[in-house]
Amino acid sequence: xxxxxxTEISTLGEFGLxxxxxxxxxxxxxxxxxxxxxxxxxxxxxxNEEVLVSTDLMMEGINFDLTYFPLKHLGYKAAMxxxxxxxxxxxNPKQLTVSLALSKKFCIEDLEDFYDGLKLACAxxxxxxxxGDTSASVTGLAISITVIGTAPKGTVVKRNGAKVTDxxxxxxxxxxxxxGLQLLEREKIATADKDVQPDFAGKExxxxxxxxxxxxxxxxxxLREENxxxxxxxxxxxxxxxxxxxxxxxxxxxxxxxxxxIPIDYQTAIMAEELNLNVITCALNGGEDYELLFTVxxxxxxxxxxxxxxxxxxxIVDESMGLALITRDGVEMELKAQGWVTTEEK
Amino acid sequence: xxxxxxTEISTLGEFGLxxxxxxxxxxxxxxxxxxxxxxxxxxxxxxNEEVLVSTDLMMEGINFDLTYFPLKHLGYKAAMxxxxxxxxxxxNPKQLTVSLALSKKFCIEDLEDFYDGLKLACAxxxxxxxxGDTSASVTGLAISITVIGTAPKGTVVKRNGAKVTDxxxxxxxxxxxxxGLQLLEREKIATADKDVQPDFAGKExxxxxxxxxxxxxxxxxxLREENxxxxxxxxxxxxxxxxxxxxxxxxxxxxxxxxxxIPIDYQTAIMAEELNLNVITCALNGGEDYELLFTVxxxxxxxxxxxxxxxxxxxIVDESMGLALITRDGVEMELKAQGWVTTEEK
Numbered sequence: 001x002x003x004x005x006x007t008e009i010s011t012l013g014e015f016g017l018x019x020x021x022x023x024x025x026x027x028x029x030x031x032x033x034x035x036x037x038x039x040x041x042x043x044x045x046x047x048n049e050e051v052l053v054s055t056d057l058m059m060e061g062i063n064f065d066l067t068y069f070p071l072k073h074l075g076y077k078a079a080m081x082x083x084x085x086x087x088x089x090x091x092n093p094k095q096l097t098v099s100l101a102l103s104k105k106f107c108i109e110d111l112e113d114f115y116d117g118l119k120l121a122c123a124x125x126x127x128x129x130x131x132g133d134t135s136a137s138v139t140g141l142a143i144s145i146t147v148i149g150t151a152p153k154g155t156v157v158k159r160n161g162a163k164v165t166d167x168x169x170x171x172x173x174x175x176x177x178x179x180g181l182q183l184l185e186r187e188k189i190a191t192a193d194k195d196v197q198p199d200f201a202g203k204e205x206x207x208x209x210x211x212x213x214x215x216x217x218x219x220x221x222x223l224r225e226e227n228x229x230x231x232x233x234x235x236x237x238x239x240x241x242x243x244x245x246x247x248x249x250x251x252x253x254x255x256x257x258x259x260x261x262i263p264i265d266y267q268t269a270i271m272a273e274e275l276n277l278n279v280i281t282c283a284l285n286g287g288e289d290y291e292l293l294f295t296v297x298x299x300x301x302x303x304x305x306x307x308x309x310x311x312x313x314x315x316i317v318d319e320s321m322g323l324a325l326i327t328r329d330g331v332e333m334e335l336k337a338q339g340w341v342t343t344e345e346k
Numbered sequence: 347x348x349x350x351x352x353t354e355i356s357t358l359g360e361f362g363l364x365x366x367x368x369x370x371x372x373x374x375x376x377x378x379x380x381x382x383x384x385x386x387x388x389x390x391x392x393x394n395e396e397v398l399v400s401t402d403l404m405m406e407g408i409n410f411d412l413t414y415f416p417l418k419h420l421g422y423k424a425a426m427x428x429x430x431x432x433x434x435x436x437x438n439p440k441q442l443t444v445s446l447a448l449s450k451k452f453c454i455e456d457l458e459d460f461y462d463g464l465k466l467a468c469a470x471x472x473x474x475x476x477x478g479d480t481s482a483s484v485t486g487l488a489i490s491i492t493v494i495g496t497a498p499k500g501t502v503v504k505r506n507g508a509k510v511t512d513x514x515x516x517x518x519x520x521x522x523x524x525x526g527l528q529l530l531e532r533e534k535i536a537t538a539d540k541d542v543q544p545d546f547a548g549k550e551x552x553x554x555x556x557x558x559x560x561x562x563x564x565x566x567x568x569l570r571e572e573n574x575x576x577x578x579x580x581x582x583x584x585x586x587x588x589x590x591x592x593x594x595x596x597x598x599x600x601x602x603x604x605x606x607x608i609p610i611d612y613q614t615a616i617m618a619e620e621l622n623l624n625v626i627t628c629a630l631n632g633g634e635d636y637e638l639l640f641t642v643x644x645x646x647x648x649x650x651x652x653x654x655x656x657x658x659x660x661x662i663v664d665e666s667m668g669l670a671l672i673t674r675d676g677v678e679m680e681l682k683a684q685g686w687v688t689t690e691e692k
Contacts, residue, residue, distance in 0.1 A: 015592075015683075033396065037596065038504050039434040039580060040400035040495070047393045050379065054386035055401075055477055055492050057445035061484035088385040099403035099490065131401055138407035144445065144490035146401050149386070158384050234385060246361075250383065337361075 007108040017108065018132055021115045027128045029094045031150070035130035043095060043130070043148070050156050052149040054085035060140030068184045071110050073211045075117030078145050081237065083125050083215035084290040086149035088235035090157040090220060093149040096122060097131030101142040125217060155229070157294070162232040162251035166295040166316040169230075169304055171219045173263040174240055175279065178286025179271040180210025186275070205267045213290045219310065220292075226303050230294035239285040242337045243293050245323060251295075254321040257314030257335075259328050284325070284335070353454040363454065364478055367461045373474045375440045377496065381476035389441060389476070389494065396502050398495040400431035406486030414530045417456050419557045421463030424491050427583065429471050429561035430636040432495035434581035436503040436566060439495040442468060443477030447488040471563060501575070503640070508578040508597035512641040512662040515576075515650055517565045519609040520586055521625065524632025525617040526556025532621070551613045559636045565656065566638075572649050576640035585631040588683045589639050591669060597641075600667040603660030603681075605674050630671070630681075 009017055022036040033042040045051050056078070060066060064074055079096060086093040098118060100111070111134070122129055127147070183206060187198035200207055216235075223230065232251055234243045240262070248255050262283050272279035295316055296304050305312060314326075323335040355363055368382045379388040391397050402424070406412060410420055425442060432439040444464060446457070457480070468475055473493070529552060533544035546553055562581075569576065578597055580589045586608070594601050608629050618625035641662055642650050651658060660672075669681040 013683075034504070039431040040398040040437070040493075042435070042502050042504075043397040043399060044393065044395075044499070045391050045397060047390065049390075051389040051391060051397070052386040053389060053399075053441070053443060053477065053492070053494060055443045055445050055479065055490060057447050057479065057481060057488060057490045059447045059481065059483050059488060062447070062482045085385040089388070091386070095399070097399060097401045097492070099401050101403050101405045101408070101488065131399065133401065133403065135403060135405065136408045137405050139485035142403060142405060142447065142488045142490075144401060144403045144488075146399070146443070146492045147386075148399060153390070156388050158380070158388075337359075 005109055009102065009106065009108055012108060014134060017111065017134055020108070021111055022129065022132045025129050027130070028126065029128050031094055032128040032130055035128060036132050041095065041097065041130035045150060048153050049150040050153055052086050052089050052091045052151060052156070053146065054082060055144065055146045056081055056085070058143040060142070066141070067188055069211065071113040072117035075114040076121045077211070077213055078143050079118050079121035079127070080213050080215045080290060082145045082147035083121070083127065083217070084235040084237065086147055087215055087217060087220045088233050088292060089149070089151065090155055090230065090233060091149040091151035093125055093127045093147050095128050095130045095148040097146045098129065099133040099135070099144040101135050101137035103137045103140060106141070125215065157230045157233040159232050159234050159247050160250035162247050162253050162295040162316045163297070164253060164316055164318055165298045166231050167298055167301060167304060167312050168244070168255060168257060168293070168295055168314040168316065169310050169312050170236070170240070170263060170291055170293050171216050171310050172289065172291040173265045173268065174236065174289050174291065175272070175283035175286040176206045176209035176265050176268045177213060177288040178282050179268045180206040180208070182275055183207065183271060184210065203267060203271065205265060206271055210288065213288060215290055216292050222307060226307065228296055228300050228303055230296050233292060233294035236289045236291045236293050238287045240293065241284045241335050244335065245337055247293070247295065248323055251316070252319050254317040254319050255314055255323050256317055256326060258326050261311060261313040263311045351455055355448070355452065355454055358454060360480060363457065363480055366454070367457055368475065368478045371475050373476070374472065375474050377440055378474040378476055381474060382478050387441065387443065387476035391496060394499050395496040396499055398432050398435050398437045398497060398502070399492065400428060401490065401492045402427055402431070404489040406488070412487070413534055415557065417459040418463035421460040422467045423557070423559055424489050425464050425467035425473070426559050426561045426636060428491045428493035429467070429473065430581040430583065432493055433561055433563060433566050434579050434638060435495070435497065436501055436576065436579060437495040437497035439471055439473045439493050441474050441476045441494040443492045444475065445479040445481070445490040447481050447483035449483045449486060452487070471561065503576045503579040505578050505580050505593050506596035508593050508599050508641040508662045509643070510599060510662055510664055511644045512577050513644055513647060513650060513658050514590070514601060514603060514639070514641055514660040514662065515656050515658050516582070516586070516609060516637055516639050517562050517656050518635065518637040519611045519614065520582065520635050520637065521618070521629035521632040522552045522555035522611050522614045523559060523634040524628050525614045526552040526554070528621055529553065529617060530556065549613060549617065551611060552617055556634065559634060561636055562638050568653060572653065574642055574646050574649055576642050579638060579640035582635045582637045582639050584633045586639065587630045587681050590681065591683055593639070593641065594669055597662070598665050600663040600665050601660055601669050602663055602672060604672050607657060607659040609657045
């Protein structure tokens with residue numbers, strides 16, 4: 001919440017507020033014919049392009065806690081989560097619409113902050129804001145973001161194309177956003193009702209992963225440059241285990257991934273240690289990393305192994321073999337959407 | 347809420363629930379390449395088509411009250427509200443995505459009801475459900491609907507094209523949905539904590555207008571048949587006054603509408619009388635009618651006057667003349683977004 005200056009939304013009214021927030025927004029993509037201010041945005045696409053549409057609904061108290069989540073960051077993150085879905089289809093995000101439901105606790109300055117974050121994310125990824133709407137809410141804040149993107153005909157990558165022997169790859173590192181969230185929750189409790197400043201020293205990276213995630217555009221660009229066409233792809237919003245299960249289920253395959261190959265940042269490991277959590281569990285099940293998980297034919301091994309910020313973590317096997325993680329000591333554990341169990345325990 | 351049978355959502359889990367609700371959904375439009383079950387829907391449009399995108403966010407306690415709003419009707423209405431936005435651009439709705447945020451009070455049967463209504467509306471308007479998502483909510487229900495539609499290149503009708511002397515037309519009748527809402531609210535209070543059945547006799551029409559609105563596809567079709575191209579169009583979701591102000595503001599024009607020309611159903615009039623409300627105020631400011639408000643060149647007067655279920659209620663004038671309603675006794679009153687004042691009172 002903005003505490004410096006507070007202008008009530010009622011001073012502008014609903015229509016005035018939308019106009020105020022969206023003033024100065026220009027359309028940069030040739031596909032965007034007209035945007036905010038009518039019953040619908042008007043777009044036009046080449047028929048050599050496939051059009052991708054993804055919607056996300058984020059709720060206060062479930063998806064974010066405004067006690068420690070600045071509204072500018074929230075706008076940025078909401079946009080990035082939407083872009084990430086389009087990149088996960090091997091597309092490029094082009095347009096975004098946003099609807100906000102607001103309770104009375106919000107003022108105009110809060111909304112300006114949110115839109116600043118949204119606009120920053122859009123500018124960085126070349127996305128036009130083509131629709132904006134606000135309405136009332138009796139409770140907290142609800143944010144609905146729809147992102148539209150394009151991909152040249154025939155280049156869309158879905159979840160269902162993984163083949164046996166394909167390599168399983170992941171960008172960046174995992175579990176950091178979840179650890180950032182745990183840290184924020186801990187400091188929220190520690191500093192409640194007290195004149196104590198939260199202690200974030202040496203933990204900047206995991207905080208940034210939670211508060212300012214980045215959609216992995218450059219990974220998609222690099223794959224294109226290297227002429228690597230993933231056979232299946234998904235973004236990691238719910239955790240590696242869960243996303244890997246989506247790919248395997250929809251591709252009708254199994255998988256083997258290796259504990260020692262899972263990319264983890266040292267700040268993530270230290271934070272897990274501090275909180276007495278198993279870091280691999282955090283990496284497997286922690287959400288909101290917005291990294292890309294994809295499979296490539298084994299013929300691309302050399303190329304993908306040389307890619308910066310991409311790690312090969314395992315391979316696709318026959319469906320009958322199930323989904324498993326191989327631990328450092330060679331034990332095979334069945335992967336579950338949340339956590340895992342040893343195959344003996346089944 | 348479903349009171350007969352209650353299966354907790356936890357028995358299926360989030361992914362199981364989506365799969366259950368969207369099973370049996372098939373894609374009928376050639377533009378829909380793939381739908382539910384990936385990071386984004388995949389669509390392809392002809393480059394002779396303009397693509398329309400509209401998003402709506404509906405919140406429990408603000409946009410609907412589940413005490414008297416059955417979930418099947420809510421699904422139907424949410425879809426219709428989205429279709430209405432696309433018709434208001436002179437387009438045809440083709441695809442829909444839906445995101446729901448659910449609190450623990452909802453069971454699987456509730457969601458089935460909601461989807462039944464949604465599917466019924468989609469079937470009636472030839473719309474494919476291409477995305478579905480559910481998440482948690484700490485409070486009430488939030489519904490986000492995105493509708494995508496198309497219109498042949500050059501046929502999109504926006505809000506900003508009204509010219510001086512253009513006729514102002516409205517479909518159907520106004521104020522009925524608002525009167526239906528007032529009735530439901532009255533009976534909710536009257537029957538609370540008592541073993542009393544609500545009394546809806548002779549009020550079926552206004553109830554239906556609130557609980558089962560219809561997007562006016564046939565008006566759009568009729569306009570095309572008659573070769574009438576509106577110069578501006580909008581759907582009446584917030585009330586005639588407010589929508590007329592949008593058209594006039596964006597077209598930089600004024601308007602004159604006539605009290606005696608405003609279409610009102612007799613049930614709306616009787617209900618207003620019963621509740622001691624001015625029926626014209628209700629027709630001007632009552633929302634959720636989902637009728638179409640449009641302007642046509644005066645040369646189309648004969649054709650539009652002969653159209654079934656369309657009424658000419660006034661005409662566009664120069665911006666300097668402002669927006670006014672002419673009462674039955676010839677007094678000119680300034681139109682306001684909510685209500686109106688006599689021009690002398692200004």
